[in-house]
Amino acid sequence: MDRARTGSTIVAAILAVIVIFLFGYLLWSDAPPNRSELTVDPPIEVIEPDLPLEIIRSAEQELPDSDAIREREAAEFVDQLAGADDSTIIVNEYQDMFVRPDSIIALPELEQRTTTLKSLMDDKSLSADTPLTLRYTEEIREQTTLQQLETEEEDHIAPITIVTEQGETITAPLVELLQREDIDQSAPVTQIREQQQIKQIKASELADADIAEDQQMSVTISRGVQKLDIADLIDSDSADMQDSLFYLHRVTEEDIQGLWGIIQTGLIRNFRQGIRLQRNGTEQKVSVLIPADADEPLPDGLSSFLGLILHKKVSTSYVYNFNTHTMGHDPNLIHPGQELILIRFSAEELKDIYQFFAEQRSNDSQTFAIGR
Known part of the structure; x- marks a missing residue:
């Protein structure tokens, strides 16, 4: 009897708990929400992008490689190697230069003499100027x-x-x-x-x-000026000459190495001297070092890059005698004080020279040779 009463009490308690939970749930579900909601009117429309998309790269990714930089520098260097001045260009001894095929040059007419100071002072043919x-x-x-x-x-x-x-x-x-x-x-x-x-x-x-x-x-005595048109001297009006530059050198007594040494020295000096360019508001020197022994062949028989160029230029040089007004091509016959050397370089040849030695410099290479 007592057991039956106890069981009934437990069942009643369980039912009471269930009823309480159900009542609480109903009260909670009917309560207003406690979070804030935002209603957008009109609603936002999501637009799908048109493909393909443009990929934006960082500035670092856009930097040109070293080959492109050298190629650009070479083009700028060659473009300004010869001045753009339209006036007559005076070519003196010990002042080598590159000129364009349409240039007008002026050669001071020089007389060479070995004498003394007193003899010069007594020379009546010399004017005060x-x-x-x-x-x-x-x-x-x-x-x-x-x-x-x-x-x-x-x-x-x-x-x-x-x-x-x-x-x-x-x-x-x-x-x-x-x-x-x-x-x-x-x-x-x-x-x-x-x-x-x-x-x-x-x-x-x-x-x-x-x-x-x-x-x-x-003593070198200047007796006046002789003007020459490069186009008349070597027919530089032809189409294949227009993309060229001419290296000019007046032969002196110091040119003991002949045409080979003249051209080599001229390239070394002009490429080392370089040019100045304006970049990003600042002036920057663009130049390249050509080693003095870059024309030497290697013991294993390889021909040097510069040696091949010099050999070609010596055999195709122009030698103008401004005393006799004659043009020659014999590299073994040059006369100090009488002749002007003209060496033709295409723009591509000069660019190749710049890029070759600029690359050697960047690679810190000790060899300047190529296969024969």
């Missing part, structure tokens, strides 16, 4: 000591000439003089040096040139 270039060797005497020379001179093997306090003139390597016990290293001596001098003056300035009257010298 006649330009002169004087080349001579000057003897320079300086007071010093062997001790001081040991510190100042880098080369102790090369012979030097000194005059001791006793008047003895000695020519010997510095290292030998320093070992001599009969010469006081701290005693005064006179060092005698020979120095090459070049002066460009007018005839009226000879008296004030501070040169001994009996000084032997080589």
Whole structure:
């Protein structure tokens, strides 16, 4: 009896709990929402993009590679290697240059003479304004000591000439003089040096040139100007010439290596000197170094890149004698003070030279050869 009553009580309790839960659920579900909602009127329309999409890359991804940079630099370098000035271009000795095929050049008519300062001053054919270039060797005497020379001179093997306090003139390597016990290293001596001098003056300035009257010298006298049209000299009006530049060089006594050395030196100097370009508001120098031995063949028989170019240019050079007004092509016959060398380069050849040595520089390469 008690067990039946207890069971009924438990069932009633369970039912009561269920009823309470149901009642609570109904109350909670009817309550207003406690979160905020946003109603957009009119509703937003989602538009699908048209394909294909453009991919936007970063600035770093847009940078050109090194080959493209060198190619652009080469084009700019060659484009400005010859000036765009339409005026007459004066071609002096020791002033090589590149010119365009339509250029007008002016060659000062030069007379070469070996003489003395006094003879020049007595020459009645020279007007006061006649330009002169004087080349001579000057003897320079300086007071010093062997001790001081040991510190100042880098080369102790090369012979030097000194005059001791006793008047003895000695020519010997510095290292030998320093070992001599009969010469006081701290005693005064006179060092005698020979120095090459070049002066460009007018005839009226000879008296004030501070040169001994009996000084032997080589003199270049300018007797006027001869104008030449490149197009007339070498028929540069032809179509294949219009994309060319001409390297000009007046032959001097220093051109002992012939045409090969003239062209090589001209390329090295002009490419090293470079040009200046405006980039992003700043001036930047564009140049390239051509090694002095870049024309040498390698022991394994490979021909150098520059050597092939020089060989071709020597065999196709123009040699104009402005004294006889004749054009020649013999690279073995050049006369100092009389001739003008003209070497034709296409724009592509000059670009190739620039890019080749610019690439060698960037690769830090030690070889400048290509297969034969």
